[in-house]
Amino acid sequence: MKNIVWLIPLFPLAGFLINGLGRRFITKTVSGIISSLTVLASFIVSCIIFSDVREAAFTPQTIHLFDFISAGSLHIPFDFYIDQLTSLFLLIITGVGFLIHVYSTAYMHEETNEGFARYFAYLNLFVFMMLLLVMGANYVIMFIGWEGVGLCSYLLIGFWFKNNDFNNAAVKAFVVNRIGDLGFIIGLFLMIKTFGSLTFTDVFSKAGEMTMGSGILTAITILLFIGATGKSAQIPLYTWLPDAMAGPTPVSALIHAATMVTAGVYMIARSNMLYVLSPATETIVAVVGVVTAVFAASIALKQNDIKRVLAYSTVSQLGYMFLGLGVGAFTGAVFHVMTHAFFKALLFLCAGSVIHAMGGEQDMRKMGGLKGRMKITYITFLVACLAISGIPPLSGFFSKDEILGAAFGSNVIYWAVGVLGALMTAFYMFRALGMTFHGKFRGTEEQEHHVHESPAPMTVPLIVLALLAFVGGWIGIPALYGGRDNFGNFLAPVFAQSKALATPHELSYNTEWILVIITTSLVILSVIWTWTKFAKYKAREKEATGLEKILENKWYVDEIYAAVIGKPLRAIAGWLNDDAEKSGFDGMVNGVGKLVQWGSRQIRLIQTGRVGFYIFGMVIGMVILLFIAFYF
Amino acid sequence: MPIQNYIWLSIALFCIGVTGVLIRRNAIIVFMCIELMLNAVNLLLVSLSKYHHDASAQIFVFFIMAVAAAEVSVGLAIIVMVYRHTKSVDVNILNRLKN
Numbered sequence: 001m002k003n004i005v006w007l008i009p010l011f012p013l014a015g016f017l018i019n020g021l022g023r024r025f026i027t028k029t030v031s032g033i034i035s036s037l038t039v040l041a042s043f044i045v046s047c048i049i050f051s052d053v054r055e056a057a058f059t060p061q062t063i064h065l066f067d068f069i070s071a072g073s074l075h076i077p078f079d080f081y082i083d084q085l086t087s088l089f090l091l092i093i094t095g096v097g098f099l100i101h102v103y104s105t106a107y108m109h110e111e112t113n114e115g116f117a118r119y120f121a122y123l124n125l126f127v128f129m130m131l132l133l134v135m136g137a138n139y140v141i142m143f144i145g146w147e148g149v150g151l152c153s154y155l156l157i158g159f160w161f162k163n164n165d166f167n168n169a170a171v172k173a174f175v176v177n178r179i180g181d182l183g184f185i186i187g188l189f190l191m192i193k194t195f196g197s198l199t200f201t202d203v204f205s206k207a208g209e210m211t212m213g214s215g216i217l218t219a220i221t222i223l224l225f226i227g228a229t230g231k232s233a234q235i236p237l238y239t240w241l242p243d244a245m246a247g248p249t250p251v252s253a254l255i256h257a258a259t260m261v262t263a264g265v266y267m268i269a270r271s272n273m274l275y276v277l278s279p280a281t282e283t284i285v286a287v288v289g290v291v292t293a294v295f296a297a298s299i300a301l302k303q304n305d306i307k308r309v310l311a312y313s314t315v316s317q318l319g320y321m322f323l324g325l326g327v328g329a330f331t332g333a334v335f336h337v338m339t340h341a342f343f344k345a346l347l348f349l350c351a352g353s354v355i356h357a358m359g360g361e362q363d364m365r366k367m368g369g370l371k372g373r374m375k376i377t378y379i380t381f382l383v384a385c386l387a388i389s390g391i392p393p394l395s396g397f398f399s400k401d402e403i404l405g406a407a408f409g410s411n412v413i414y415w416a417v418g419v420l421g422a423l424m425t426a427f428y429m430f431r432a433l434g435m436t437f438h439g440k441f442r443g444t445e446e447q448e449h450h451v452h453e454s455p456a457p458m459t460v461p462l463i464v465l466a467l468l469a470f471v472g473g474w475i476g477i478p479a480l481y482g483g484r485d486n487f488g489n490f491l492a493p494v495f496a497q498s499k500a501l502a503t504p505h506e507l508s509y510n511t512e513w514i515l516v517i518i519t520t521s522l523v524i525l526s527v528i529w530t531w532t533k534f535a536k537y538k539a540r541e542k543e544a545t546g547l548e549k550i551l552e553n554k555w556y557v558d559e560i561y562a563a564v565i566g567k568p569l570r571a572i573a574g575w576l577n578d579d580a581e582k583s584g585f586d587g588m589v590n591g592v593g594k595l596v597q598w599g600s601r602q603i604r605l606i607q608t609g610r611v612g613f614y615i616f617g618m619v620i621g622m623v624i625l626l627f628i629a630f631y632f
Numbered sequence: 633m634p635i636q637n638y639i640w641l642s643i644a645l646f647c648i649g650v651t652g653v654l655i656r657r658n659a660i661i662v663f664m665c666i667e668l669m670l671n672a673v674n675l676l677l678v679s680l681s682k683y684h685h686d687a688s689a690q691i692f693v694f695f696i697m698a699v700a701a702a703e704v705s706v707g708l709a710i711i712v713m714v715y716r717h718t719k720s721v722d723v724n725i726l727n728r729l730k731n
Contacts, residue, residue, distance in 0.1 A: 612654065
C-alpha cells in the first residue's frame with residue numbers, strides 16, 4: 001500500500017498541469033476526458049487503499065516522502081498519514097469529485113476551448129488540494145491544502161471573471177476565508193510553542209498528558225475552530241458561501257459536497273483528542289453549530305433562487321455536523337459528511353440540470369411544472385429531498401438521527417433546536433421541489449420551448465448519486481434497528497483515544513425510539529403541510545412583510561456586517577489615505593527637506609567672502625580649541 | 633637666561649603676528665605677520681630643544697624654515713599677480729573672488 005499512496009494526489013496534479021499548460025492546444029473532449037480520468041484513477045487507488053484499511057490487522061501508517069521544513073528543533077516532514085478517517089474522505093472526494101467532473105463535461109460545453117480547459121484545470125487543482133488536506137500527516141500539510149482549496153474556490157467562483165458581481169463574490173469568499181485562516185495559523189504557532197511538533201501523532205500523545213480543560217488547549221482549539229468557521233461556513237463567517245453561487249453550478253456541487261466545506265469538519269474530527277480535552281471549546285462548537293443550523297435554515301425558507309436555497313441548506317447541514325462534533329459524536333458528524341456529500345452533490349447537479357434546461361434561469365418563481373419534461377432530474381431531486389429531510393430509510397435519516405441522539409444525551413435544548421432545524425429543512429426542500437417541478441410553468445414561452453432533459457453525461461451522475469443518497473446510510477444502521485453499525489466500527493480506532501477520555505451519554509433504546517418517532521413524524525407532518533402549500537404554487541404579487549421580509553433579506557446580516565465592519569474599516573482606510581499619509585508621512589518627509597533648505601539659507605549668510613572675517617573665525621576657533629585642551 | 637624669558641618672547645611675537653593678520657589690510661603686511669608667527673614658533677622650539685637637551689626639535693625648525701621659504705615665494709608670487717590684476721594689495725578687495 002505504501003508505494004501507491006502518493007499516486008492519489010499526483011493524478012489530479014498531472015491533470016491540472018496538462019489542462020493548465022496545454023489549454024490553448026487541446027480540444028474540449030480531450031481536456032474533459034483527461035481531467036475526469038485522472039480523478040477516476042485517484043478513485044481507483046483510493047478504493048485499493050480502502051480495502052487495505054478495512055482489514056482487521058491494519059494499523060495507521062505514515063508514508064514519508066521528503067523533509068519539508070527543518071529548523072532548529074522543529075522538523076516538519078512531508079508525510080502522508082493513512083488511517084480509516086483519511087481513507088473514507090479519499091473515497092468521498094475522489095468518488096463524488098469524479099461524478100462532478102463527468103457532469104461538468106456536458107454542463108460546460110458552451111465554453112470556449114481555452115475556458116473549458118481552464119475550468120477543468122482548476123477543478124483538478126481543487127481535488128488535488130483537498131486530497132493534500134486530508135492526507136497530510138501534520139498540520140502544515142493540512143494547512144497547504146487548506147489554503148489551496150481557498151485559492152481554488154476563489155478561482156472557480158470568479159470563473160466568469162468578466163462579470164463584476166461574480167468577481168466580488170470570489171473576493172468575498174477569499175477574504176472571509178482569510179479571516180478564518182488567520183485563526184488557524186495562529187493556532188498552529190501556538191501548537192508549535194506548546195508541543196514542539198505539528199505531527200498528528202506527536203501532538204495527540206502530548207496533549208493526552210495535559211490536564212483536561214487547560215487554558216492553552218482551549219486557546220488552541222478555539223483558534224482552530226475559528227479556521228473551521230471560515231472554511232466550513234459557520235456563524236459568523238458563513239456569508240461567503242451563499243455568494244459563492246456565482247460560480248458554475250458543478251463548482252457549487254464540488255465546494256459543497258466533496259471538497260472545501262467539509263475541511264473544517266475533517267480538521268476537528270482529526271483533532272478529536274484536542275477537542276475532547278477542552279470541554280469549553282466543545283460547548284462553543286456545539287452552540288455555534290446548532291445556532292447556524294437553525295439560522296441558515298430559516299433564511300433558506302424564503303429564498304427564491306434555487307441555488308441560494310441549496311447554499312443555505314449546506315450551511316445549515318454543516319451546522320448539524322458541528323453540533324455532532326461539539327457533543328462528541330465524531331462518528332455521527334463524519335457519517336453526515338458522507339451522506340451529505342451524496343445528497344447535496346445530487347441536489348446541486350439537479351439544480352444545474354434545471355438551470356441548464358431553463359437557459360440560465362435560477363429564479364424558482366419562474367419555473368414550475370418541469371416534472372413531466374425532466375423525469376430523471378425530477379425523480380433524483382425527489383430522492384435527494386427525502387434524504388436531506390431525514391425520511392427513513394434514506395441516508396440522511398440515519399446520519400441526522402445519530403447526531404440528534406447524541407445532542408439529546410448532551411443537552412435537551414440542542415436536540416429541540418436541532419429538530420426545529422430539521423422541520424425547516426423539510427419545509428424549504430419541498431418548497432423548492434414544489435415550486436420547481438409542480439404546478440404550472442411560469443417562465444416565458446421561449447423557455448418553455450427550450451426545456452428538455454439533460455444529456456447522458458449529466459443524468460448518469462444524477463442516477464448514481466441518487467442511488468448513493470438512497471442507500472448510503474445503510475452502511476451505518478445502528479443496533480437500534482437491528483443493524484451492526486459497520487460505519488461506526490470502521491471509524492472506531494480513530495476516535496478510540498478520545499472516547500476513553502470522555503464517554504458519550506448512552507441513551508436507552510426506549511428513549512431513542514421515542515426521539516426517532518417524534519422527529520420523524522414531525523418531519524413528515526412538515527412535508528405534508530409544505531406540500532399542501534406549494535404543490536400548486538402561484539406567484540404572488542404583494543410585497544412580503546414583517547418576518548418574511550427579514551428572512552427574504554437574510555436577516556440583513558450582510559448589511560449589518562457592511563455597517564459594523566465594512567464602513568468603519570473603509571472610514572479608517574480613507575482617513576489613513578487622505579489625512580494620515582498626506583499630512584503625516586508626506587509632511588514628515590517634505591518637512592525634512594524644507595528644514596535643510598531653510599537651515600542652509602541661514603548658514604550661507606556667514607560666508608561673506610571677507611578674508612579678515614575668515615581669519616578672525618579661525619583664530620577664535622583655535623583659541624576655543626586651546627581653551628578646551630587645557631581646561632578639560 | 634631662564635627659559636621663561638624665551639617663552640614670553642615667543643608669546644609676544646606670536647600675538648603681534650595674530651593681531652597683525654587680523655587688523656591689517658595690506659596683503660604684504662599680513663604676509664609678514666604670518667612669517668612672524670612661524671618664527672615665534674621656531675624660537676620656542678629651539679629654546680625648548682636646548683632646555684631639554686634634545687636636538688630633534690631643531691631638525692623640525694630647519695624643516696619649517698625650508699618650507700617657509702618655499703611658501704614665501706609662492707605667496708609673494710600670488711600677491712604680485714593680485715596686484716597686477718586689481719592694482720591693489722588690499723585683502724578686502726579679494727572678496728571679488730566670490731563672484
